[in-house]
Amino acid sequence: MAKGVTKQSVDFSKWYNDVVKLAQLADHGPVKGTMVMRPYGYAIWELIQKELDQRFKATGHVNAYFPTFIPQSFLEKEAEHVEGFAPEVAVVTHGGGKKLEEPLIVRPTSETIIWHMYKKWISSYRDLPLLINQWANVFRWEMRPRLFIRTTEFLWQEGHTAHATAEEAQEETLKMLEVYREFSENVLGMPVIVGQKSENEKFAGAVNTYSIEAMMRDGKALQAGTSHYLGQNFAKAFDVTFQNTDNNPEFVYATSWGVSTRLIGAVIMTHGDDKGLILPPNIAPFQIVFVPIFKTEDEKILVMSKVDDISTALLKKNVRVKIDDDETKSPGFKFNEWEMRGVPMRVEIGHRDISENHAKVVTRHNGVKEFISLDNLASMLFDKLTTIQNELFERAVLYREENTSTVETWEEFKQVLNDKGGFIKAYWDGSRETENKIKEETKATIRIIPFNSKATERTCVYSGQPAQYEVIFAKAY
RNA sequence: CGAGGUAUGGCUCAGCCCGGCUAGAGCACCUGCUUUGGGAGCAGGGGGUCGCAGGUUCGAAUCCUGCUACCUCGACCA
Numbered sequence: 001m002a003k004g005v006t007k008q009s010v011d012f013s014k015w016y017n018d019v020v021k022l023a024q025l026a027d028h029g030p031v032k033g034t035m036v037m038r039p040y041g042y043a044i045w046e047l048i049q050k051e052l053d054q055r056f057k058a059t060g061h062v063n064a065y066f067p068t069f070i071p072q073s074f075l076e077k078e079a080e081h082v083e084g085f086a087p088e089v090a091v092v093t094h095g096g097g098k099k100l101e102e103p104l105i106v107r108p109t110s111e112t113i114i115w116h117m118y119k120k121w122i123s124s125y126r127d128l129p130l131l132i133n134q135w136a137n138v139f140r141w142e143m144r145p146r147l148f149i150r151t152t153e154f155l156w157q158e159g160h161t162a163h164a165t166a167e168e169a170q171e172e173t174l175k176m177l178e179v180y181r182e183f184s185e186n187v188l189g190m191p192v193i194v195g196q197k198s199e200n201e202k203f204a205g206a207v208n209t210y211s212i213e214a215m216m217r218d219g220k221a222l223q224a225g226t227s228h229y230l231g232q233n234f235a236k237a238f239d240v241t242f243q244n245t246d247n248n249p250e251f252v253y254a255t256s257w258g259v260s261t262r263l264i265g266a267v268i269m270t271h272g273d274d275k276g277l278i279l280p281p282n283i284a285p286f287q288i289v290f291v292p293i294f295k296t297e298d299e300k301i302l303v304m305s306k307v308d309d310i311s312t313a314l315l316k317k318n319v320r321v322k323i324d325d326d327e328t329k330s331p332g333f334k335f336n337e338w339e340m341r342g343v344p345m346r347v348e349i350g351h352r353d354i355s356e357n358h359a360k361v362v363t364r365h366n367g368v369k370e371f372i373s374l375d376n377l378a379s380m381l382f383d384k385l386t387t388i389q390n391e392l393f394e395r396a397v398l399y400r401e402e403n404t405s406t407v408e409t410w411e412e413f414k415q416v417l418n419d420k421g422g423f424i425k426a427y428w429d430g431s432r433e434t435e436n437k438i439k440e441e442t443k444a445t446i447r448i449i450p451f452n453s454k455a456t457e458r459t460c461v462y463s464g465q466p467a468q469y470e471v472i473f474a475k476a477y
Numbered sequence: 478c479g480a481g482g483u484a485u486g487g488c489u490c491a492g493c494c495c496g497g498c499u500a501g502a503g504c505a506c507c508u509g510c511u512u513u514g515g516g517a518g519c520a521g522g523g524g525g526u527c528g529c530a531g532g533u534u535c536g537a538a539u540c541c542u543g544c545u546a547c548c549u550c551g552a553c554c555a
Contacts, residue, residue, distance in 0.1 A: 004516090011549095013548085013549075014548085014549095017548085028546090028547080030546090032545090032546070032547090084554095087553070087554095088553075088554070109555090138555090140554070140555080142553075142554060143478065143552075143553055143554080144551095144552095144553080144554085149555085150554065150555075154555075156555070211555095222555095223554095223555065224555085225555080226555070258555070259555075260555050261555090262555050263555095291514090293513070293514055294513080295512085295513065327513085329513090329516090330512085330513050330514095330515085330516070330517060331513060331514060331515075331516095332513085332514080332515040332516050332517080333513095333515085333516045333517090334515095334516090335514095335515050335516080336515070336516050337516080339515095348514070350514060352514075353514090360514080443551090476554095477554090477555095
């Protein structure tokens with residue numbers, strides 16, 4: 001049927017595209033890889049922004065805005081950075097009808113222009129730390145775009161901080177990683193594994209990259225957020241020094257950290273099912289949808305006044321409510337429509353219900369239908385939002401555990417990856433060569449080196465050499 | 478960027494192989510009436526220079542060339 005989404009088991013990619021389009025989250029723009037975020041999808045982003053922004057402010061950061069255009073020469077000042085980003089950068093060569101003296105790059109990330117400015121603003125340890133975040137769009141010319149997950153232009157936030165000591169900068173890096181973890185788990189209901197990236201996977205220009213990794217329902221890994229300790233790399237490239245308390249000049253220590261609209265893709269693929277989207281209440285544009293059911297004008301007046309009473313009580317508790325009173329659509333259509341669009345709870349109220357003093361409440365993620373007394377309906381619904389939020393997280397944790405395997409041998413590794421997929425815990429010798437060979441043979445990469453990873457007395461699953469870490473391997477987005 | 482596939486009304490597709498009257502269907506949309514508790518029914522109606530550009534031909538949705546976009550798989554990546 002054209003009305004439903006493709007089943008996940010039939011074709012997960014198609015399922016994802018169906019959900020994005022049918023739930024009206026986003027559409028393709030006319031230029032390859034560009035995305036139009038439709039109102040429903042953008043509303044989710046606004047909720048994500050609000051929650052994150054509160055957390056950034058609470059940890060002492062302030063927002064600012066830097067320009068999109070960056071002189072090409074800036075990118076070239078940090079060797080690893082230019083090597084990493086040059087292949088995917090868009091370049092402006094003409095302006096005002098004339099060829100520019102120096103081409104401008106359209107920011108793929110803002111480290112360079114921000115550190116150019118930081119040089120002007122930092123001269124003493126008293127100017128530090130400098131804790132700035134910006135909400136912006138960035139551009140990366142990707143080969144294989146995918147709505148929300150990988151688009152040519154995307155929205156994100158990027159924090160850029162400057163510190164007087166390495167210790168303080170490292171502390172900041174981990175502090176923001178923890179903000180991302182807490183946000184992902186409590187707001188998005190998405191469990192993540194926190195840890196460090198291998199040399200192969202780290203940010204171009206960073207000393208260390210840390211990330212949160214999530215498992216999607218097809219068993220693949222998605223990097224949901226990163227936090228980088230940049231050391232003095234950018235300070236040296238842009239000559240940013242400060243006078244320390246001993247009156248000596250010293251290069252500034254830096255961090256950067258970001259999450260993007262990719263998080264929306266992550267939510268879709270963490271919670272969704274064959275009926276479509278499932279949104280955790282904390283980021284659902286509509287947390288509860290009311291479907292009033294009536295035949296006559298008298299019934300309509302009765303039903304609508306009751307719906308208004310309950311929704312008003314909910315609005316007072318800041319619950320986001322949608323009353324679907326569109327009389328041109330049948331109730332059955334609305335049930336399917338709002339389930340597909342992921343609204344956490346639906347309340348059906350008709351004439352019959354009112355005479356029996358109850359309403360039918362249907363919970364999206366588990367399909368449970370129950371009658372609840374109208375007397376305490378508003379408070380029951382309010383409480384259930386928290387329950388649903390928790391259940392979604394628990395369910396996602398369980399799914400991840402079920403699809404995580406621990407392997408000892410290389411044969412087992414290949415077999416599990418092939419038969420089951422998901423996350424594979426295995427020991428690794430810490431070498432780039434081994435990681436590359438595993439990638440060549442299986443397409444799986446080291447997604448993360450979890451914190452507290454220990455590998456004493458163990459050997460590498462591939463090379464048989466003494467192991468340095470127990471890591472998570474997976475195929476990734 | 479490499480391999481394969483697709484492009485016909487808003488959507489899903491048929492027609493193409495083997496060129497030929499006015500390009501079809503289902504869904505969606507509009508109007509009217511009847512309906513409304515899991516994707517309503519009947520009747521009437523509107524909408525397509527067949528992705529774009531060029532070529533072959535008396536004649537092209539159909540054959541040929543180029544381009545673009547999208548999908549799947551690879552390499553790259555938040």
